[in-house]
Amino acid sequence: MQISQDCQALAQLLTLLTPPSITPPRYRSRNRHPSFRAVPVFRATYTYTYIQDKMAAVNQVYIAIIGAGGVGKCFLSQLQTLAARKPSPKLSLCYISTSRKALYNVDYSPVSLDGVSENLASSTQAPPPLAQVIDYLAAAPAKVVLVDNTSSQDVADAYPLALSRGLSIVTPNKKAFSGSYKLWQDIFTAAATSGAKVYHESSVGAGLPVISTLKDLVETGDKVTKIEGVFSGTMSFLFNSFAPTEGQGGKWSEEVKKAKALGYTEPDPRDDLNGLDVARKLTILARLAGLPVESPTSFPTQSLIPKELESCATGEEFLQQLPAFDQQMEDIKATAEKAGKVVRFVGSIDAATQQVKVGLEQFDRSHPIASLKGSDNIISFYTERYGSNPLIIQGAGAGGDVTAMGVTGDLIKVLSQIA
Template sequence: MAPVCIAIIGLGGVGKAFLNQLATLKLQTTSRPVVIFASRSSKQIYTKNYDSVDATTVDSSSSPLLSLSDLTTYLGGAPGKVILVDNTSNQDVANAYPSFLRKGISVVTPNKKAFSSNMQLWDDIFNSTSPSALVYHESSVGAGLPVISTLKDLVATGDQITKVQGVFSGTMSFLFNTFAPVDGSGKGKWSEIVSQAKDAGYTEPDPRDDLNGMDVARKCTILARLAGLKVAGPDSFPVQSLIPKQLESASSAAEFMDKLPQFDGDMESYKDNAAKAGKVVRFVASVDVAANEVKVGLEMVEKDSPIAALKGSDNIFVFHTKRYSSSPLVVQGSGAGGEVTAMGVSADLIKAIERLS
């Protein structure tokens, strides 16, 4: 039996962690996967004969660069089954998924853009699969947490999803757990906590990429679609940005951070108003299937709620369903970071290999 061939795009933080995990996969099959292609930025490594390659040596490779179209053709000619592992957040790669799938090439990825862009791409991806091509994207929401698989299982077994809500961002979780903890011990100013999160690597290099709420909105879009809602995209429902209007045009992250202290009072007001009501403020995502409503933004939540009780940068996903009506199903834990994201990718890869073998 020909081995399952693996093509890897993206060898950054998640990609490096994935390579380390790939070497130690515990498979219920005797056939080990063989890496035949790897790429990072402007370097690729592969052979004309589909020989095994060492992805860690890609920087010294002299292989001619293949376009996405050329890569589709190349992988389509490989012996045996092929799985493309896309560890990027690249829109162009995501747009190429239907072409890969039509060639019988399976896709495993944490790329949110593939599943949260326009509905046409979503439909093309899931209508393009041949019997020999699979799509797994657990890590596109919640990193390694079993969020997508849980939702799919609930739907597939006939449960009725009424609402999915929670804190879907490790960055937002850290910011508000620090700024407005349940015990009221938060003393730092909002801008100071954002700066602390940036220095600790909890935010993107430009914190505005987290504070605009679009990362959470993309996750909401994916979950909403899986729950049965026809959501056009992450810009089709209310998303509250935490970037002050006056700073939206800041020329750089440095300028944004320098001016952010001028607006600390706005966030302080949110926190104070919540405290007066005996609650805490959190950045909450909500997919209300029953009401056909999706929204992302600040909410005052009860102090004894699972959402308020989060620690550090943990994510929480609360599933309200017909079966879980009296007590919701809760998935909680680290929802960001290279190692846990790669774990979700690796777990999906194992599922794909075992189904294809």
């Protein structure tokens, strides 16, 4: 009979919705008809609440943020806009920290995005050890996306653990993907095993679609033969000012001081001039292109720091002594100008020879790399499909807003897959 079938279906549905920690209910027969079967009797209120909780978890994603500096603050602003424009899934901030302070609730009640930077600055909570943070996030009643806005190696080293616990990650942190090759392998193995997602578009080119473009080329079967470009907004600004295509340009030391004053360099400009930042980006791209590069120090990288100034105690001391070495850079510029060219600081990957290098190169004044303006980046992908005309990506490769945009874009990609 139809009534009997309906009762059976109801029993199966209620069994599926029973909280796993609840002891299966006893059956009590109410049948007054031989075709009726025993149906479980539940506490309707508890079951309804449990179903509500499960539905809420399905429609909610927790966001945890480590790092609230320049990029972090820009990301918070974009997250607030995203949460307002994208009501489903509901985005709830459950954790945010700097190296000294944190905001979170043990019951996972949301941290308000309104005034979060000010509240974090005045917080008396200290950030727990990373392993404890991961335990806390892994026990959340809904899926969690961890946003790492730092450049911390310690946080990067914790990625495999976080991913293995089911936490998805979006980040601009280059150190996670340009460190040891073993860390690279551990990160993606953990993600593949747990099903968690990991995106790092902003680790190269800030908000430019460099990594996603390279992945698309590789995954669709194109063969990348060469990658070349200007990968540092700092170096781009310096050489566009020091050796412009129209000639002249300022003294090297003056251009470095100007770049620092404008916020284009690190507090100690040597952290840009040593070339390691570009080497990290080349390491990431080379690995994505299929080259098992061990580390950023495993290939030639030219440093623009005079050996005599490597031991300067501070960045200020370095800048004070730098004018004494201006002639070295003037000679390099003059050599290029005699050949009708300009000098630029570039990185290149030759897939055929598996050679990766970073340093100064000369380019014709009409070359796209020579004609950059400001702090723009330019990356050229040479592939079999594109032939002699490379696929070129060009635009702002530095700045908090554009870097945060790449992180937010990655978050949107993750949400589309886990929510």
